[in-house]
Amino acid sequence: MKITKIAFAIMLCISMISCASDDDASGEDLTGQTGELILKFDNGVGDQDFIFGTTYSKSNNESYKLDNLKYIISNVQLTDDPGNVFTYPTADNVFIVDEANGNNAGEIYVVLENVTAADYVSVSFGVGIDQDRFALGADGQGDFLEYAQDQGMFWSWASGYKFIRFDGTFSSDTMTDEPLNLHMGSVGTSLDNYRAVNLTLPNTVRVREASQPEIHIVADISQAFDGETSVNFMDGYDQVHTDANETPIIANNVMGMFEVHHIHNN
């Protein structure tokens, strides 16, 4: 553990050395400065805000309403204009975005602390847990395992995380209010459904000690069903768990859900 900590400290130092742009365009010295950055996740359906219990229509004359909507975000990285990459500390770099934790506007805050001060132009993150993190076993997970289990994001019959969790009901031409459960994840090392998302920011986000900027990310959850590949509940996509054919399609669709809507530099 000591070795891990020292290695981490060294890594942190290296990343600081490489990230911190000592002088920005205005000649401002950012050396050693860190600040807070908020990733604000805002779930929607097309051009509507997402609301629990509201019916949304999709392709093929099907519709759905959800009472549970969560996903795991991990490996957040930020890149500044010269191309320096800031990686949030690995052990803390995993979050559950739960619609139920949203404010009145349905926005879920992921607060990143001690972010190296810089002007960042892009943000990237993964949906789910990557194979490197999974291969560590319990190492570095702290209390995330029990947290994920309490959040219903860990399977108990197979040891793996649910990356996304959409629960509710669907209706079609022939069915009404049938159960809908999308629990997509990786299964051990055999099925890797982790996907990385890279988003370019519309303008730079300025991370400073004295400010609290926000990146407002809109997630269009309809893309999960009608994204890169349109899928139909009636074809078996009403119950998605570990199927080796269905889950990669959902994973690719989910990768396309995210878009940076705007930046708040305050």
Place this chain on the structure above:
Amino acid sequence: MKKVTLLVLSLCVFSCSKTDEINGYQATPLEVVIPENFPQIQYNLDNNPVTQEGFELGKLLFYEGKLSSNDAISCAFCHEQAFAFTHHGHTLSHGVNGGVGFRNAQPIQNMAYQMEFMWDGAASHLDFQPIIPITSELEMGEILSNVINKLKNDAGYQYQFGRAFENGEINSENMLKALSQFMNMMVSSNSKYDKYVRGEDNVQLSNIELDGLANFETNCASCHATDLFTDHTYRNNGLSVNPMLDDKGRYNLFENPDDLYKFRVPSLRNIEVTYPYMHDGRFSTLEAVLEFYNSGGTDNGNVDPSLLRENGTYGITLSNYEKESIIAFLNTLTDHEFLQDDRFSEF
């Protein structure tokens, strides 16, 4: 920049030494046995080095009823040392509130040498394996955060976690790491057969045991491979499907039709004491197992091709002497030192 480096490093060093003093953290290294006749170790010990203190904590947890919802069902309830940590005589595992599981408890031995766990491979990391029985409603019926809360309220565990882990925290990471440390030490590699192949203590096999070894290599070793006696694959060996359980095996994981009725090829170490046999414990003797292969299984549509015989049936043709000698050989895989090792005993 240099200042920051120094600051970060000194903070880290400071926090470490402070924790040591408060919690009595000690790290007395323990060596995981790597027998020369075993394949490569799979567990990454660098991420979770075994220490005396972590091992002792893992042992306490292994025998701890608080890991279950009624505070009574410990891991050891279904994993008894005298039977190579299996559930003696029970076809299926029993759990809280009279629940009965779907499968036969597997032995706990040589876990560090396996990459996947459970009959269907549902756990692909040893650290995560205990979560499955802990949370199964039919077994321990508990959730991790409840277990952690119970341990946090126990002064004994506050002390033990403080000794075993640098940050001293009682959380799922440290609990699972301690259990893995305990299990990683559980190496069974001192059977009569092991001593024979390693040329130790002048141990010799008898004639019938040697015949059995030869017959085993001809008939069984393609699946029960290496000195772990498993090739780590999942196969359908043609067992008739029990309609009461309708256990589809590895198919339940990925819903892949190729996986129908496939179960892990089990290790055969200590097989003499791990009866009953097969994923549902349907055979109570090794004689019954070998006679099943000899008389042939059920063609359920997905039986392993290696079992296909010239007459179109699935099985392994064995004469009475072949069966008898194979069993004599299998009995040389019993590791009495392991079965009686005080390090793993509750008392």
